[in-house]
Amino acid sequence: xxxxxxxxxxxxxxxxxxxxxxxxxxxxxxxxxxxxxxxxxxxxxxxxxxxxxxxxxxxxxxxxxxxxxxxxxxxxxxxxxxxxxxxxxxxxxxxxxxxxxxxxxxxxxxxxxxxxxxxxxxxxxxxxxxxxxxxxxxxxxxxxxxxxxxxxxxxxxxxxxxxxxxxxxxxxxxxxxxxxxxxxxxxxxxxxxxxxxxxxxxxxxxxxxxxxxxxxxxxxxxxxxxxxxxxxxxxxxxxxxxxxxxxxxxxxxxxxxxxxxxxxxxxxxxxxxxxxxxxxxxxxxxxxxxxxxxxxxxxxxxxxxxxxxxxxxxxxxxxxxxxxxxxxxxxxxxxxxxxxxxxxxxxxxxxxxxxxxxxxxxxxxxxxxxxxxxxxxxxxxxxxxxxxxxxxxxxxxxxxxxxxxxxxxxxxxxxxxxxxxxxxxxx
Numbered sequence: 001x002x003x004x005x006x007x008x009x010x011x012x013x014x015x016x017x018x019x020x021x022x023x024x025x026x027x028x029x030x031x032x033x034x035x036x037x038x039x040x041x042x043x044x045x046x047x048x049x050x051x052x053x054x055x056x057x058x059x060x061x062x063x064x065x066x067x068x069x070x071x072x073x074x075x076x077x078x079x080x081x082x083x084x085x086x087x088x089x090x091x092x093x094x095x096x097x098x099x100x101x102x103x104x105x106x107x108x109x110x111x112x113x114x115x116x117x118x119x120x121x122x123x124x125x126x127x128x129x130x131x132x133x134x135x136x137x138x139x140x141x142x143x144x145x146x147x148x149x150x151x152x153x154x155x156x157x158x159x160x161x162x163x164x165x166x167x168x169x170x171x172x173x174x175x176x177x178x179x180x181x182x183x184x185x186x187x188x189x190x191x192x193x194x195x196x197x198x199x200x201x202x203x204x205x206x207x208x209x210x211x212x213x214x215x216x217x218x219x220x221x222x223x224x225x226x227x228x229x230x231x232x233x234x235x236x237x238x239x240x241x242x243x244x245x246x247x248x249x250x251x252x253x254x255x256x257x258x259x260x261x262x263x264x265x266x267x268x269x270x271x272x273x274x275x276x277x278x279x280x281x282x283x284x285x286x287x288x289x290x291x292x293x294x295x296x297x298x299x300x301x302x303x304x305x306x307x308x309x310x311x312x313x314x315x316x317x318x319x320x321x322x323x324x325x326x327x328x329x330x331x332x333x334x335x336x337x338x339x340x341x342x343x344x345x346x347x348x349x350x351x352x353x354x355x356x357x358x359x360x361x362x363x364x365x366x367x368x369x370x371x372x373x374x375x376x377x378x379x380x381x382x383x384x385x386x387x388x389x390x391x392x393x394x395x396x397x398x399x400x401x402x403x404x405x406x407x408x409x410x411x412x413x414x415x416x417x418x419x420x421x422x423x424x425x426x427x
Contacts, residue, residue: 054361054362054371054373054374054377056362056410056413057360057361057362057374057377057378057381057410058377060360060381060406060409061377061380061381061384064381064384064385064388065384067388068384068387068388068391068392071388071392072388072391072392074391075387075388075391077265078261078262078264078265079265079266080387080391081261081262081265082262082265082266082267082268082269083387084380084383084384084387085269085272085380086199086200086269086271086272086337087337087383088379088380088382088383089269089271089272089274089275089333089337090115090330090331090333090334090337091330091334091350091353091354091357091379091383092275092330092357092375092376092379093275093278093326093329093330093333093375094111094112094115094326094327094330094331094350094354095353095354095355095357095358095361095374095375095378095379096278096279096282096326096372096375097111097322097323097324097325097326097327097354098111098323098354098355098357098358098363098375099282099358099361099363099370099371099372099374099375100282100295100319100322100323101162101319101320101323102358102359102363102364102365102367102370103286103295103296103299103319103363103367103368103369103370104295104298104299104315104316104319104367105299105302105366105367105368106155106162106316106319106367107162107163107166107355108151108162108166108320108323108324108327109163109166109167109169109170109351109355110147110166110167110169110170110173110327110351111323111324111326111327111330111350111351111354111355112170112327112346112347112348112350112351112354113169113170113171113172113173113174113177113346113347113351114143114144114147114169114173114324114327114328114331114346115327115328115330115331115332115334115345115346115350116173116174116177116331116345116346116347116350117143117147117173117174117176117177117180117328117331117346118140118141118143118144118327118328118329118331118332119140119177119331119332119334119335119341119345119346120177120180120181120187120341120345121136121139121140121143121180122136122137122139122140122332122335122341123136123181123187123189123335123340123341124180124181124187124341125139125140126189126195127187127188127189127190128187133193133194133195137195137332140328140331140332141325141328141329141332143328144324144325144326144327144328144329145321145324145325145328147169147173147324147328148320148321148322148323148324148325149317149320149321151165151166151169151320151324152316152317152318152319152320152321153317155316155320156313156316156317162320170351174346174347177343177345177346178343181341181342181343185342185343186340186341186342186343187340187341187342188339188340189335189336189339189340189341190339191339195336196336196337196339198270198271198336199271199333199336199337200336200337200339202269202270202271203266203267203268203269203270204259204267204268204269204270204273205267206259206260206263206267209259209262209263209267209268210256210259212259212273213252213255213256213259214252216251216252216255216280217248217249217251217252217255218248220244220247220248220251221244221245221248223284223288224239224244224247224248225241225244227239227288228241228244271333271336271337275376276376278326279372279373279375279376280372282372283371283372283373286371286372287371291315291318294310294311294315295315295319296368296369297310297368298310298312298315298316298367299367299368299369300367300368301368330354331345331346334346353379353382356378356382356403356407357374357375357378357379357381357382358370358374358375358378359378359407359410359411360377360378360381360382360406360407360410361373361374361375361376361377361378361379361381362374362377362378362410363378365411381406382403382406385399385402385403385406386399389402
């Protein structure tokens with residue numbers, strides 16, 4: 001602390017104004033960040049200390065979109081972006097589960113296989129056995145939850161590394177999927193069913209999209225104001241009202257523009273809207289609930305979390321179950337979108353894309369750092385690369401190489417930021 005800052009605090013003590021300052025800003029060892037200007041300075045301070053958050057992926061996404069738009073202006077057309085967000089949604093939901101296990105410092109290599117198995121279960125029950133689609137969907141989701149429960153049990157009871165457990169699941173569930181599908185290896189889903197229409201042809205009317213955008217802005221405003229009120233009553237500093245208003249207005253303007261731009265084509269897909277709702281819900285649970293804080297604590301230091309009274313085993317179990325649940329949901333939506341459950345469901349690039357999206361989106365491989373938004377941002381990056389290269393008529397070889405480079409850069413940025421935080425005593 002400089003002499004000027006020390007003298008300022010000393011004057012506040014002498015005049016009695018320090019007692020009116022928030023409790024968490026009275027300690028001279030803490031950075032004082034009052035008001036909108038203080039919030040801005042605090043943000044740049046976090047960046048200098050290596051706490052980058054989603055900033056690198058946002059910058060990278062802007063660069064990728066700019067390059068592809070220059071090479072082919074069709075890339076940013078409403079039709080292309082509408083197709084892009086629909087295609088990426090199933091894998092994006094898988095990536096949302098990967099974010100959760102990475103926050104614990106663990107990994108799940110079987111999300112693709114679990115999604116394929118759930119797809120096969122829905123196809124067999126709905127088409128071959130003639131059960132209602134809703135019953136088949138619930139059964140597919142239940143399969144995902146059961147698999148996650150099995151993973152959690154093996155991890156907690158026997159201490160088997162998650163890498164080994166899920167690698168075995170990757171192989172085993174593919175076999176079960178092939179056995180369920182039978183000799184034909186494929187089940188076609190009728191296009192006229194509401195199941196396929198939901199994923200392929202249902203789009204929000206513009207007025208409903210605008211209403212949801214407004215509700216999102218009001219939600220941000222209400223959440224920040226409620227949190228500020230609780231902190232104020234506790235004698236702690238709170239987010240400036242001006243910053244809260246800027247966040248809410250910016251969100252409404254950006255999402256409103258996106259909804260309008262999509263409405264110039266087919267509109268905002270219902271399936272993509274479901275994905276965004278799941279991301280928002282999980283981000284709320286991670287950032288605003290005891291369960292979410294426990295995940296970050298366990299991922300940061302499992303022994304410290306255990307000594308702090310956190311039920312570590314319960315956290316592991318819930319996260320493995322959620323990850324497999326999201327894998328099943330993603331597989332079910334993929335079945336609806338492709339109108340087929342076959343032996344290729346969940347195979348190929350699905351696993352790699354889901355894991356890469358979580359890492360590229362800003363989730364640390366070391367655990368304890370990341371947001372649910374990482375899944376959304378990361379999958380947009382990967383499918384933007386795929387869409388852009390397809391428009392340029394480049395083959396899969398280029399896509400694999402570019403995705404690998406982007407993934408490697410994301411890990412390097414994560415490692416460097418972790419090193420920077422360690423140097424500042426915040427790792």
